[in-house]
Amino acid sequence: MLTRRRALFAGATALGAAGAAGTAGLLLSGSSGPAPAPAAGPPAHRSFNPSAYRLLPMAGGGRPHEPLTTPVRPPVRRAPILRMSGRGRTMLLTFDDGPNPDYTPRILDILAKYNVRATFFVCGEMADWNKDLLARMADEGHAVGNHTWTHPLLTRRTRRQIRVELESTCDIIEKAYGQRPQWFRAPYGAWNRTVFQVEAELGMEPLAWTVDSLDWTTPGTSTIVRRIERGAGSGVVVLSHDAGGDRTQTVRALRTYLPRLLDEGYQFTVPHRAQT
Incomplete structure (x- = not known):
């Protein structure tokens, strides 16, 4: 039987809202490179290629099974959360597209x-x-969020397609991690009204980022380190990737900047919802 989360998330602070924005499609910079063209038709049978998984069309068929637990529905937001709120030099490290x-x-x-x-x-x-x-x-006490099943551009998908992408990923996370995700990040940082509505129906809050390492461009380890260290600050959410390509530079950069930031007095936590 797969284990549930055992470690308590010490020192975690609540996330604050990013403020209101328009309800048209919102596309944030970075987030795993240029957006793909919408998929045409159902996926054909093929062998799995981890380096190209995000280019596959939407995961198929009918509605997934009912969730094992009933999610608590948050309010429908008009913009994603961009940073934390709280005291002290506390940051979030986030990694997209895996696990690899x-x-x-x-x-x-x-x-x-x-x-x-x-x-x-x-x-x-x-x-x-x-x-x-x-x-x-x-x-080991890490948080796991939903990043869709196949990494599509959701603003070009129907409500049903969006729900299948998100709900099927919630299901596999619940089975493997032990609980349903409370956080969602849209591929390419692309949200719209429908995405906000569906993720709220599934019990998730939208979390974007404050500092983009742009590691998916493989700019060099030192460049990634410099971007993250220069962007460090209270409440910052850092975007990196642990899949979707060669992430050797990302690993080397983490090995460099993490002890430095700890020495500077920064603490790292996982997102917790604000108490209402």
């Missing part, structure tokens, strides 16, 4: 070395192939 069997364990090893918790926004297709890594995240 090569890079995610190395990131987890570094986080464990420094007793740091992070948030992993996983794609359902990757999670389905790497359930053991979600179980490890649960055991």
Whole structure:
């Protein structure tokens, strides 16, 4: 039986709202490169290629099973949350697109070395192939969020397609991690009114980022380190990736900047919802 989260998230602070924005499609910079063209038709049978998974069309068929637990529905937001609120020099480290069997364990090893918790926004297709890594995240106190099943541009999908992408990923996270996700990050940072509504129906809050490492462009380890260290500050949410390509630079950068920021007095936590 897969384990539930065992570690308590010490020192976590609530996330604040990013403020109101228009309800038309919202596309944030960064987030795993240029957006793909919408998929045409149902997916054909094919072998799984981890490096190209986000280019597959939407995961198919009927409505997934009923959730094992009933999610608490948050309010429907008009903009994603961009940063934390709270006291002290506290930051969030977030990693998108995984879990990847090569890079995610190395990131987890570094986080464990420094007793740091992070948030992993996983794609359902990757999670389905790497359930053991979600179980490890649960055991080591990390948060797991929803990043859709196939990483599509949701603003070009129907409500039904959006729901299948999100709900199927919620289901696999619940099975492998031990509880349904409370946080959602839209691929390419692209939200619209329908996305906000569906994620709220599924019990999730939208979390974006404050500092984009742009590691998906493989700019060099030193460049990633410099971007994150220059952007460090209270309430900052850092975006990096643990899949979707060669993430060797991301791993090396984490190994460099994490002890430096800890020495400067920064603390790292996972998102918790504000008490209402």
